[in-house]
Amino acid sequence: MTLTDQILDRGAVLLLANKGEPVRLEGCELEETDLSDLILNGWVFEDCILRKAKFKSARMERAQFIGCKGGQADFTSADLTEAQFTGCDFNNTPFKGALLSQAVFKRCKLTGANFNDSRNLDVVFEECRLNDARLRGFAFNKQTLKSLDLTNADLANVDFREVMFEDCSLRDAGLSHARFEGADLRGTDIGGVRLEDARRFKGATISKAQAAELLSELGLKVR
Numbered sequence: 001m002t003l004t005d006q007i008l009d010r011g012a013v014l015l016l017a018n019k020g021e022p023v024r025l026e027g028c029e030l031e032e033t034d035l036s037d038l039i040l041n042g043w044v045f046e047d048c049i050l051r052k053a054k055f056k057s058a059r060m061e062r063a064q065f066i067g068c069k070g071g072q073a074d075f076t077s078a079d080l081t082e083a084q085f086t087g088c089d090f091n092n093t094p095f096k097g098a099l100l101s102q103a104v105f106k107r108c109k110l111t112g113a114n115f116n117d118s119r120n121l122d123v124v125f126e127e128c129r130l131n132d133a134r135l136r137g138f139a140f141n142k143q144t145l146k147s148l149d150l151t152n153a154d155l156a157n158v159d160f161r162e163v164m165f166e167d168c169s170l171r172d173a174g175l176s177h178a179r180f181e182g183a184d185l186r187g188t189d190i191g192g193v194r195l196e197d198a199r200r201f202k203g204a205t206i207s208k209a210q211a212a213e214l215l216s217e218l219g220l221k222v223r
Contacts, residue, residue: 001019001023001024002023002024002025002026003022003023003024003025003026003028004025004026004028005026005027005028005031005058006025007028007150008028008029008030008033009033010034010035012119013030013033013035013038013040015110016040017039019036022041022042022043022044023040023043023044024043024046025043025044025045025046025048026046026047026196027047027048028045028048028049029048029050030050030053031049031050031052032051032052032053033053033054033056034037034053034054035053035054035055036054036055036056036058036133037056037057038039038058038059039058040055040058040059040061042061042063043060043061043063043064044063044064044109044135045063045064045065045066045068046064046066046067046068047067047092047201048066048068048069048070049067049068049069049070050069050070050073051069051070051071051072051073052069052072052073052074053074054073054074055073055074055075055078056074056075056076056077056078056080057076057077057078058079058108060079060083061076061079061080061081061082061083061152062079062082062083062084063080063083063084063091063123064083064084064086065083065084065088065090066086066087066116067086067087067088068088068089068090069088069089070093071089071091071092072092072093072122073088073090073093074092074094074097075094075098075180076094076096076097076098077096077097077098077183078095078098078099078189079098079099080095080098080099080103081099081100081102081103082101082102082205083100083103083104083105084103084104084106085103085104085105085106085108086104086106086107086108087106087107087108088108088109089108089109090109090110090113091109091110091113091168091173092111092112092113093110093111093112093115094112094113094114095115096114096115096117096118097105097117097119098115098118098119099118099119100118100119100121101119101120101121102121102123102124103123103124103141104124104126104212105124105125105126105127105128106124106125106127106139106181107125107126107127107128108125108128109128109129109130110125110129110130110133111129111130111131111132111133112131112132112133113130113133114133115133115134115135115136115138116134116135116137116154117136117137118187120138120155121139123138123163124143125145126147126148127146127147127148128144128147128149129152130148130149131149131150131152131153131169132151132152133139133150133153134153134154134156134157135150135154135155135158136154136156136158136206137155137156137157137158138155138157138158138159139156139158139159139160139161140160140163140221141160141161141163142161142162143161143163143164144163144164144166144219145163145164145165145166145168146166146167146168147166147167147168148169149168149169150168150169150170150173151168151169151170151172151189152171152172152173153170153173153174154173154174154176155173155174155178156174156175156176156178157176158175158178158179159178159179160178160179160180160183161179161180161181161182161183162181162182162183163180163184164183164184164187165183165184165185165186165188166187167187167188168187168188168189169188169189170185170188170189170190171191172191172192172193175203178216179181180184180201180202180203180204181202181203181204182203182204183203183204183205184204184205185199185201185204185206185210186205186206186207186210190206190210190214191213197200
């Protein structure tokens with residue numbers, strides 16, 4: 001079933017969900033709608049307005065979000081296993097405690113999003129803005145990260161072991177207890193790194209230019 005250009009409240013969505021089949025919503029408005037605890041597995045949201053919508057503890061396995069505007073939506077503790085987010089704006093959105101196994105985020109704005117305490121096995125981010133986001137304890141090990149802006153992000157305890165960075169930014173990120181053994185950082189901006197965080201790069205590969213910049217950040221002159 002496909003619905004187009006509708007304004008939907010919780011009651012309308014619940015009626016659709018009770019049919020037990022995935023629904024496709026195109027150009028629909030669900031701003032501030034509370035969809036907490038609903039079963040929406042396989043639903044597709046395309047070009048929908050989801051600002052401040054609540055999906056807390058909703059079951060949304062294999063759901064797709066395409067071109068949606070969802071700033072300050074709430075996915076706390078939602079099941080987003082194998083969900084796909086493409087070209088969406090979910091700035092300042094909490095994903096705390098969400099199940100994100102094999103979820104995919106491509107070309108998304110996730111500025112200020114909170115992924116702390118999420119279960120995040122094999123999550124893929126590509127060409128995403130994650131500046132000021134919170135990703136404490138996230139596992140990226142052995143991935144290739146492409147075009148991620150992690151400026152000012154909270155990356156405490158993040159596992160970057162054996163990660164290949166391509167056109168990324170870690171500028172001014174919080175890297176407390178992050179791990180970089182075997183990582184290739186030559187494709188990332190590591191400016192603004194603090195002395196205590198520079199130690200985290202032990203075992204990683206950086207370029208000569210990055211080494212000079214890093215030493216400069218630490219107050220040392222390279223001649």
